[in-house]
Amino acid sequence: MAADVAEARREDAGIVVAHSDFGGSSISGVTFSVAGMPPLVVLNSTQPADRMRFTLGHELGHIVMHKFPTPDMENEADQFTSNFLLPTEDVKPYFAGRKVDLPLLAALKPEWRVSMASLVFAAKRAGAINEGQAQYLWKQFSIHKIRLREPPELDFAPEVPASWPARKKSRDGVSTSRSYCPEGRPLADGPRGA
Template structure:
């Protein structure tokens, strides 16, 4: 069966068009577009040319035969519907972006070999009594993470073969999402509009899903939050930082750049470590509200965003080592040149980055 209709739907959702609006732009009845997208009718060449222009994709985009996947378990209907500010159109747009990223990755990996530095274990939550703090400690030991703050969480995650990307996520308020499909590395996409502390927590939250959750459970989001909190700020490691000190906004602000987590995360850590009781924690949260820093902590405490490397290394390998131009990549990835350059932050040939690549060309 032809997949042209499926790819037409993917392009429409990628650009944030509801079906009725797309049908109007394409000048055909909504029912006809529905039949085309569901494979009940073949589109004309003229329709595909028009769709390519409206959705800003090469017409060759519609000829791809890759499998298209639905939403990952951590963002499936019941959990996302609680986020009243995330519309169905935004959800479709994010899932479409994830599918396109997988399609790109599949093409890019045809010429390269991804060689993770660390293994990626599985610690199923139900096998550890749903104790996310224990699992966080096990993973730190498995990866031999030194005690104390993690300096570059993104590097640590990518060294285990997980790909990390930054995106606007269709302009939504979703902080991040992970995507796992058969035969491909896990992908975690983070919303680049959030501060670095939130990006690190979101990345660690999604890592928790990868490690602990093979299927949906009622408490999986809370477990992933606990995992992230304890992986980034282990209870025993943080105790010396609170010992014989008053836990207040001043101390939390001082510790934030050292631990690279939010002041709010440090409140939870102090409570977990026994340095705040319920009443004291409630008082500090009131101070957050008075200072109006509950939703956005002081910008002067922000630290630099961690930059992912693996995807940019893949692109760099094609350009610098294999002689691809941006136009060549555009044809391979079936995306216009401007979008390829923006999506993958393409650098000029010959530019190098500090961290060593763990990619090699397949001979």
């Protein structure tokens, strides 16, 4: 899927991804850019993997599209991410001829590795639901108290960075399992102790 390729493309492009609990803050992620250095994206390690994936795509959207702040840049980054993780033509067949409801969204979440909420936006973009149906689904999210936190039993493990550990060798030539910054210093442990 496009989403699986996304992590490899970000890593190959020289974007460094790290994780932090942000001291308990509700910040989902942030990008640091310094001239002459690859961008550093820091993700909140306490968030579910679907949220981390969306945040990483959102930050990638800023890196790709926004050299300077614009009034609509947050919405643009969200749209970029939605289309990047759930390309309309790829996701459309998953909704074709099916009732788009909470059970379908729950079934598609682990397959696409995105939130159920992201799937609602994708279903609308693909023409599988209209605005009224989307509003009904949002009400169902609220009734079932999953608007802010989707069912934990649908969570999946976050991706683990692949490029830096594969490139960094220990003194005896064995690849390490930690992520490293360009200077060779270890970054903070991955998400949830990974």
